[in-house]
Amino acid sequence: xxxxxxxxxxxxxxxxxxxxxxxxxxxxxxxxxxxxxxxxxxxxxxxxxxxxxxxxxxxxxxxxxxxxxxxxxxxxxxxxxxxxxxxxxxxxxxxxxxxxxxxxxxxxxxxxxxxxxxxxxxxxxxxxxxxxxxxxxxxxxxxxxxxxxxxxxxxxxxxxxxxxxxxxxxxxxxxxxxxxxxxxxxxxxxxxxxxxxxxxxxxxxxxxxxxxxxxxxxxxxxxxxxxxxxxxxxxxxxxxxxxxxxxxxxxxxxxxxxxxxxxxxxxxxxxxxxxxxxxxxxxxxxxxxxxxxxxxxxxxxxxxxxxxxxxxxxxxxxxxxxxxxxxxxxxxxxxxxxxxxxxxxxxxxxxxxxxxxxxxxxxxxxxxxxxxxxxxxxxxxxxxxxxxxxxxxxxxxxxxxxxxxxxxxxxxxxxxxxxxxxxxxxxxxxxxxxxxxxxxxxxxxxxxxxxxxxxxxxxxxxxxxxxxxxxxxxxxxxxxxxxxxxxxxxxxxxxxxxxxxxxxxxxxxxxxxxxxxxxxxxxxxxxxxxxxxxxxxxxxxxxxxxxxxxxxxxxxxxxxxxxxxxxxxxxxxxxxxxxxxxxxxxxxxxxxxxxxxxxxxxxxxxxxxxxxxxxxxxxxxxxxxxxxxxxxxxxxxxxxxxxxxxxxxxxxxxxxxxxxxxxxxxxxxxxxxxxxxxxxxxxxxxxxxxxxxxxxxxxxxxxxxxxxxxxxxxxxxxxxxxxxxxxxxxxxxxxxxxxxxxxxxxxxxxxxxxxxxxxxxxxxxxxxxxxxxxxxxxxxxxxxxxxxxxxxxxxxxxxxxxxxxxxxxxxxxxxxxxxxxxxxxxxx
Numbered sequence: 150x151x152x153x154x155x156x157x158x159x160x161x162x163x164x165x166x167x168x169x170x171x172x173x174x175x176x177x178x179x180x181x182x183x184x185x186x187x188x189x190x191x192x193x194x195x196x197x198x199x200x201x202x203x204x205x206x207x208x209x210x211x212x213x214x215x216x217x218x219x220x221x222x223x224x225x226x227x228x229x230x231x232x233x234x235x236x237x238x239x240x241x242x243x244x245x246x247x248x249x250x251x252x253x254x255x256x257x258x259x260x261x262x263x264x265x266x267x268x269x270x271x272x273x274x275x276x277x278x279x280x281x282x283x284x285x286x287x288x289x290x291x292x293x294x295x296x297x298x299x300x301x302x303x304x305x306x307x308x309x310x311x312x313x314x315x316x317x318x319x320x321x322x323x324x325x326x327x328x329x330x331x332x333x334x335x336x337x338x339x340x341x342x343x344x345x346x347x348x349x350x351x352x353x354x355x356x357x358x359x360x361x362x363x364x365x366x367x368x369x370x371x372x373x374x375x376x377x378x379x380x381x382x383x384x385x386x387x388x389x390x391x392x393x394x395x396x397x398x399x400x401x402x403x404x405x406x407x408x409x410x411x412x413x414x415x416x417x418x419x420x421x422x423x424x425x426x427x428x429x430x431x432x433x434x435x436x437x438x439x440x441x442x443x444x445x446x447x448x449x450x451x452x453x454x455x456x457x458x459x460x461x462x463x464x465x466x467x468x469x470x471x472x473x474x475x476x477x478x479x480x481x482x483x484x485x486x487x488x489x490x491x492x493x494x495x496x497x498x499x500x501x502x503x504x505x506x507x508x509x510x511x512x513x514x515x516x517x518x519x520x521x522x523x524x525x526x527x528x529x530x531x532x533x534x535x536x537x538x539x540x541x542x543x544x545x546x547x548x549x550x551x552x553x554x555x556x557x558x559x560x561x562x563x564x565x566x567x568x569x570x571x572x573x574x575x576x577x578x579x580x581x582x583x584x585x586x587x588x589x590x591x592x593x594x595x596x597x598x599x600x601x602x603x604x605x606x607x608x609x610x611x612x613x614x615x616x617x618x619x620x621x622x623x624x625x626x627x628x629x630x631x632x633x634x635x636x637x638x639x640x641x642x643x644x645x646x647x648x649x650x651x652x653x654x655x656x657x658x659x660x661x662x663x664x665x666x667x668x669x670x671x672x673x674x675x676x677x678x679x680x681x682x683x684x685x686x687x688x689x690x691x692x693x694x695x696x697x698x699x700x701x702x703x704x705x706x707x708x709x710x711x712x713x714x715x716x717x718x719x720x721x722x723x724x725x726x727x728x729x730x731x732x733x734x735x736x737x738x739x740x741x742x743x744x745x746x747x748x749x750x751x752x753x754x755x756x757x758x759x760x761x762x763x764x765x766x767x768x769x770x771x772x773x774x775x776x777x778x779x780x781x782x783x784x785x786x787x788x789x790x791x792x793x794x795x796x797x798x799x800x801x802x803x804x805x806x807x808x809x810x811x812x813x814x815x816x817x818x819x820x821x822x823x824x825x826x827x828x829x830x831x832x833x834x835x836x837x838x839x840x841x842x843x844x845x846x847x848x849x850x851x852x853x854x855x856x857x858x859x860x861x862x863x864x865x866x867x868x869x870x871x872x873x874x875x876x877x878x879x880x881x882x883x884x885x886x887x888x889x890x891x892x893x894x895x896x897x898x899x900x901x902x903x904x905x906x907x908x909x910x911x912x913x914x915x916x917x918x919x920x921x922x923x924x925x926x927x928x929x930x931x932x933x934x935x936x937x938x939x940x941x942x943x944x945x946x947x948x949x950x951x952x953x954x955x956x957x958x959x960x961x962x963x964x965x966x967x968x969x970x971x972x973x974x975x976x977x
Contacts, residue, residue, distance in 0.1 A: 173248040173444055174465045176812055176819030182244050182253075184835050185817045186216075186845040188509040189251045190473045191269020191439070194220045194276045194411075197510040197845070200818070201240030202253050202265060203360065204228025206380040207839035208510045210307040211314045212369040213376075213383030214300060215510040216839070218339075220274040220413040221478045222304040222564035225332075225339040227381075227388055229411065230358025231265070231280050232294035234258055237359040241265070246820040248443035248469050250436065260286050261399070266406075270435040271442065271475075274421075275412045275428045277435065282397060283404040293395045293407055296358040297341045299323060299332035300388040303415075304514070305566040308369045310489030314385045315368055323389035325350035329425065330391040331418050338418035341411050344429040347393040356390025357381060366840065378838060408432040446472055449531030449891045449898070450859060456884030457801065463808035464858060466820040467851035468530045471523070473821075474848040475535050476513060477503040481565030483549050488569050497549035499565060503538040508824050508844030515561040517543055517570070517580035518632060519849045522780060524587045525787075526851035528594040529859035531893030537600055540587055544607045554618075555610030557581045576630025578619055578645045582652035584611045589655035589723070589870075592662070596869025596895045596920065605659055609668055612656050615649065616675065622701050625679055626686070633711045635760070637771070639700030643687060644713040647733055650679045651720045658723050662870045673725060684735065687717075692766045693741040695734070708768040710751065710761035712781040718743060718788035727868050731791035731861075732954040736932070739792045739954065746785065747798065755826040756782030756806035777828035782806045783853025790861035793929065793955040795881035800857055807853040822850040861955075862887055863901045864912075864927065867894045869920070874966075876914050877927030877958050878903030894918050903928075908937075908976040910959075914969065921966040928974045930957040937975045948974075 178185070182201040189196050197216040198204045204227055208215020218226040231238045241253035250268035257263040266279040282291055299321045306312055321334045328346025332339045355361050366380035367373045382388075399405045410428050414420035428435060446468055454461040481502055482495040505527070506512070507519040520539045527536035546565070547558045551572050557580045559570030570577065585608040592601045619627045624641075627649050631642035653676035660669035687695045689706055694714050696706035717734035724730055732739055745751065750765035752758050759781055760774035786803035794800055809815075810822050816835040817823060824847035827833040834842045859865050864877035874894060878901065880887055886904040897918025904911040910928035926941070934957050939948045941961045951958040959974050 173440070173447055174462065174469060174820060175245060175247050177243055177245040178819050179243045181835060182241055185244070186510075186839070186842070187244065187246070187251055187818045188473065188821070188846050189267040189269060189276070190509070191273065191276070192271045192475050192477045192503070193274045194218070194269040195509065195513070196267055196269070196276045198228060200244035200253065202255070203240060205360075205839050206366055206383050207842070209369070209840055210511050211302070211385055212308045212840055213366050213380055214302060214314070214385055217300060218276050218411045219513070221476055221513065222562065223337050223413050223415050224300050224302040224304070225411055225413040226341070227298045227300045227386065228357065228360070229278055229341070229409065230296040230360070232296070232358065233263070234292050238263065239359070244819070246818055248447070249439040249472075260284060260289065261291070266436070268436060268439055270428055271439060273428050274414065274424050275410055277428060277432050278409045278411070279406045279432065280409070281404055281406045282399050284399045284401055286401065288401045289399045291397045291399055293397050295341070295393040295395070295409055296356045296390065297330055297411070298355070298357045298388055298390040299339055300386055301332060301334035301337040301339060303337070304564050305562040306492065307489065308385060310486065312492060318385060318387050320387040321389040323352040323391045325352060325391065327422070329422070330393060331422065332389055333418055336417055337413070337415050338421045339411065339413045340418065340421040340425045341391070341409065342393065342425060343395065343407060343409055345395065348396055349394045350392060352389065352391040354390060356392050376838070376840060380840070406433070443469060443472060446532065449893045450529060450855070451890045452858060453888040454858065454884065455886065456881065459812065460804055460808050460854065460858070463811050463854050466811045467526060467822065467854050468532070469820065470822055470846060471505065471527060471530060471532055471535070471848060471851060473846060474506045475503065476506045476563065477501065478563045483546055483565045483567065485550050485567045485571040487571070487573070495565070499545055499549070502542040502545070503535070504542050505535055505539050505848050507849070508847035510844070512844055512847075514563045515539070515542055515546070517557045517559055517584070518577065521580065521583040521587045522783070522849045522852045524590055525860070526855040528590060529855045529865075530851075531891070533591065533595050533893070536591055537597070540584070540591065540604060543584070544604060548607065553610070555581070555607065555614030557584050557611065576634070577632070578615060578627055578629030579631040579642070579648050581611050581615055582627070582645065582649040584608060585652045585659065586648065586655040589658050592659065592870050594867045594869065594894060596872065601659060601662065601870070605663060608656055608659060612652055612672065624704060625682065626699060631713060633697070633713050635709070635711065635774070637707070637709060639698035639705065639707050641699040641701070641704070642713070643695055643697050644716045646679070646683070646687070647716040647720050650676055650683070650733060651722055653679070654722045654724075657725065658870070661725065680733070683733065684738065688738055689768070692745070692768050693738070694745060694766070694768070695742065709771040710768065710773070712757055712759055712784065714742065715746060715757070715784050715788045718791055719784045721791060727871055727873065728951065729866055730953065732788070736792060736954050743789060743792065743794060743799075747802070752777065754802075754806065755828055756803060757785045758828070775829040776831045777806070777826040779807050779810060779822055779824060779826060779847060779850030779853065782826070783850055786853040786857050787861070790857045791954055793879060793932070795862065795879065797883055801881060801883065804854055804857055807850050810850070817845045821846040823847055859889060859892060863889045863892070863903060864929065865889070865892055865894070865899065865901060869895050872920055872922040873925070874899065874916065874918070874921055875925040875927065875960070876901055876912060877929055877960065878912055879929035879955055880905040895920055910974040910976070912972045916967055919967060923962055923964060924966040924970070925960050925962045926970060926972040927958050927960040928972065929955050930959060930974070930976050932956045935977045937977045939972065939974045941972050942970055
């Protein structure tokens with residue numbers, strides 16, 4: 150009976166603190182919709198426009214051409230517009246982000262209500278746009294006009310590469326065939342139509358709905374004229390247009406939806422038409438399927454944060470942002486372009502790639518840096534398959550383009566073009582040393598031996614390449630570019646060093662799991678040597694910060710106040726025993742450095758500056774960059790958490806900085822975390838030209854919301870490579886209890902409730918993963934505290950303590966891994 154009472158109490162506590170089910174998130178706005186961008190994405194098709202339902206020219210890679218309708222690697226349309234009874238519909242009066250789709254409330258003629266729904270059906274090279282028409286009275290017959298303007302264009306080359314789209318992009322032709330519009334440019338094709346044949350159609354050079362006649366911006370590049378504030382197309386555009394007319398019957402007091410399918414192909418119009426027929430068989434079913442898939446994602450990592458409900462909602466949106474970012478392409482021609490300077494024949498082909506896109510609209514392709522940070526959010530959100538595929542794609546492309554050297558490519562366009570990251574390029578070294586850490590992270594959370602085995606050889610070559618090829622002065626610090634690409638830096642960068650140490654530790658972890666003694670010994674030996682020398686080589690006590698870089702040959706310490714100064718606090722190391730060491734640098738150095746980074750010279754309420762300004766420290770003056778990237782704030786949030794600094798002015802300040810980019814009143818798409826926050830040197834996206842804005846949705850910022858809560862506050866630390874799971878929470882001072890349900894570990898889940906009141910710390914866990922050998926429950930006390938007593942499942946137990954940078958971690962291990970358990974620790 151005593152055990153049953155304990156279980157009942159635990160279940161009640163879980164129910165009170167963590168809701169049984171998470172509703173799909175939904176956010177709306179009616180403010181300045183014509184100035185706000187949105188993205189509605191599927192894995193093979195997406196659309197970017199304004200929340201008013203318009204399609205101005207936007208983006209900078211190929212100026213003005215990065216918005217509209219895409220099926221990677223091909224752009225299909227500049228835009229799609231609706232008219233009803235001879236009048237253009239819009240602009241929208243209300244925009245709503247939903248889980249997996251978007252909707253716009255539209256002005257309508259008397260007796261009608263209208264709404265537009267956009268979504269990309271996953272797995273299909275299509276975007277579906279539904280015009281929902283409801284009669285508020287009797288039956289109605291409505292004349293609907295659909296304008297479409299094509300722009301068939303490959304994702305690469307861009308506007309200023311060699312060659313450029315000025316010479317590569319060909320003219321489109323448009324025709325009315327089989328009741329639909331079909332556009333062609335060589336083998337590129339797009340089809341626009343509905344399930345029913347149009348009553349009539351027209352084709353020609355215009356057809357941009359209410360955006361006719363179009364304002365054409367000049368191409369980009371030195372010497373080109375300054376574009377006007379808003380354009381409809383650019384000089385790169387060579388599209389065609391068309392108009393479709395439909396008669397839609399709307400029953401009395403009922404709704405009818407006219408679904409328009411935009412499909413595309415780079416292998417001819419037949420493929421595009423066939424895809425269109427497929428998605429138009431039952432668009433409503435495809436939408437239901439997508440909504441159901443997104444609801445399944447919401448079942449994982451369901452949080453209850455009573456002291457920060459907005460962050461709780463932000464994490465829900467971060468899960469959707471990650472899913473929105475998933476992209477795929479087939480038949481990639483892999484070629485290295487030397488940052489756009491050449492265009493050689495392909496070095497090889499890749500049949501299929503799937504990746505987490507960096508950002509829309511200008512970075513919707515495969516990046517190493519972005520994926521290696523996004524990996525932390527992905528595993529904490531339970532989205533294992535996408536990050537596995539992302540890392541596999543990086544490996545496959547790197548192995549072909551870099552001929553097995555071990556170097557990781559930096560940036561890969563959706564057609565297979567490698568813009569940067571070949572063996573001949575100077576960087577980015579950080580991406581190569583971070584790769585084994587991303588693999589080890591995924592392995593710890595999934596326990597997937599097959600994935601580890603697929604990635605292991607490449608991970609070994611990553612670290613061997615860096616230390617064999619990129620340490621010319623043999624001082625133990627690798628050379629080459631890191632995350633910061635700014636003038637004046639020395640050859641050896643701080644983030645490269647920090648992540649190289651972590652990468653060595655993680656490679657040793659993988660080697661230990663594989664039984665590879667030689668690699669384990671090599672990696673551990675190098676890591677220990679670098680850690681032992683790190684503080685004396687990099688710390689600047691007078692500032693106090695670590696140097697951003699070292700300048701050869703003397704290893705002169707250079708301090709320029711770049712955000713990478715946080716990485717010694719942000720990186721977590723895993724020791725040979727499997728225990729986590731949060732933070733590389735010593736606690737006293739970390740506290741001094743973090744205190745300084747919280748000052749106004751280094752950031753504001755919107756987050757951490759890319760490069761701080763002078764005035765807060767005695768370092769020599771240097772050029773500042775007061776832009777706030779969501780990644781900078783994410784790294785700062787994690788760095789604070791590694792040293793137990795969770796309060797309002799510490800970690801919570803930076804999780805809030807990223808969350809407020811999503812809700813309740815974001816600059817652009819509700820729920821979507823952008824690339825750059827409003828900041829002194831950037832301004833605000835909503836006030837900038839559509840040709841100059843940063844990404845409206847950037848995946849990496851989720852590292853600053855999902856990971857701090859799940860891994861640091863709830864303390865979920867899987868080590869499924871060795872079939873162990875540790876839960877060691879640390880409740881922020883502004884909360885008493887936090888909870889997470891459905892946190893995915895391997896093929897099971899775990900629920901966690903952490904409660905801290907006064908000197909009493911309670912951790913409750915329900916584990917559903919059967920593959921564990923050992924489960925450890927813990928609690929994190931302040932540094933210097935001591936334990937008065939501890940009970941596990943109601944019985945007094947012996948404990949283990951571990952002094953870490955977070956504080957004093959108190960642990961109890963048990964072989965009874967399944968079911969529900971409770972640890973109560975009382976401090977003196």
